[in-house]
Amino acid sequence: MFLLAHMSDPHLGPMPSARIRELAGKRAIGYMNWHRRRKTFHRGEVLSRIVADIKSHRPDHIAVTGDILNIALPGEFAPSRVWLDTVGPAHDVTFVPGNHDAYVRKAAREWHSHWGDFMKGDTTGADHFPFVRRRGEVALIGLSSAITTAPFMATGKLGPQQLHALAELLDRLSSEGLFRVVLIHHPPVTKAAYRFKRLIDADKFRQVLRRHGAELVLHGHDHIHSLVMLDGPSGKIPAVGVPSASAIGGEGDRAGYNLYSIGRSGNHWRCEMTRRGLAPGTETIVDLGQRALMAA
Template identity: 30%
Template sequence: MNYRIVHTSDIHVWDFPVNPVLWVGKRTLGLGNLILRRARKFRKEQLLNLAATIEEDQPDHLVLSGDVSTTSLSSEFEKIHLAFQEWLGDPRSATVVPGNHDRYTQWAQRRRLFDRYFGNTTHNEPYPMIKNLTRGLDLIGFDPCRPQPISARGLAKLSHIKSLRRIVSQIHPDETKCVIFACHYPGEVPREFLRFEKGHEMVNARLVVKSLAALHCPVYWLHGHIHYPWRYPSPTASNVVYLNPGAPLLKRKTGISFGRWILDWDGVDVTAEWKSAPNSARELVDFA
């Protein structure tokens, strides 16, 4: 058997709200940053090309690990939903977990905008949630994201960690041979990238890592948040490997990467390969 997962993150589709009410509060800062920086760097006009590239990868399951939007606008979520509609209609075909930009404001959080568009991919269950992808392969979705006045920190609530431990304890080694953990934040960051984590880390991350370390099987932690692609084996949990695809629509000197991880499950092992546009291949930092 062969089961393929394609994972990308931090697409950061952006839009300017027509309604002036939506410019107030934290979104004012975000939109100011968008006008000055992000609108030039994140090439939203390439979104459909990214979706077409992923379609060529022929995934059985698509994972988007957060920050599909920039300021949690309905119009941003709509663009993502339209681009990936082939997968998003069925939770067997896609999993979308939120990033901090998808929980950007209290206004968006109260209205559960992200969940309206993508909640069906996690069966509209509270986080953490688990679903079986195929024989021997399970996926756990985790959401530490919350609106913050200034910082981009996430919080793994103790109640969520307790729920995660319960899920882990119920995973049977005879049935599950590998776990995909979809969470916007990494639990650990390579030393070379620690400067990007200041003010952007997940509080209680070590407790999440410790919970996953209790599993008997390999865990592939699919995340984003820091816009550089890497493969990073956990220094504290021997069964955990972090896979960060980078930001696929972020324009760098080498162009737009369309970066994504391809994970092929053969019923026994996962083979993970980072794919990108030809000129961007050297961006990957592989710590394996």
């Protein structure tokens, strides 16, 4: 049995100091939003408790699906690498970026030097998306939906090159008999109220999944527990979202993460999901429910 943990949107604090010239444009809005509101519910001590709880279950691998930063200030990058190292060694932790990690255009220049070890494929470099990491019978496929957007927008996009490469990878990994887990920040299905946060080419992403299949899609971004069953070539594909791993309030659910027990039973896969997170009204982490996503 392979145990996979998934968390997202840590939004690491505190916000580092910033020079006036670093707060031009969209960053100025994000900086004010952090200090007026977001820092009150993205709490470092809660994130530490979530990470400790994940480690207590001794997962074989941990996936982190983006938004490790807030407004991509230069001073945010080094602490984010330190935090990733506390989660686990790069071999055992996979990271894909989110929209806050691409808050300004030049932010992507820093990805390789700070997070490259955590978003590097077995045979490709850190600047290559999609990438693949094979861990036992599980294949982790990392996508980047992170793009720089205008103020008050948080949309994402994969683009035709990633989508074409993803289709080929899904076919190849299927022929190898692997359990394919697609990691992406933005969800493949967005509620109407979240259109300003949507994945722009979500319909094309879903078409790739419908034609080429996958066993599991994991994402963050909406800061809520969610489960959508997508169409695949031979059955439904669970697409699962998690809340921010540091949040005690705000617009989404309280901090949580998921565990996935993955294994074979004969010629079929079994996958059971366990939700864990802050209990209502407390800061104690408890089981929030289990569900079989795939049963032999």
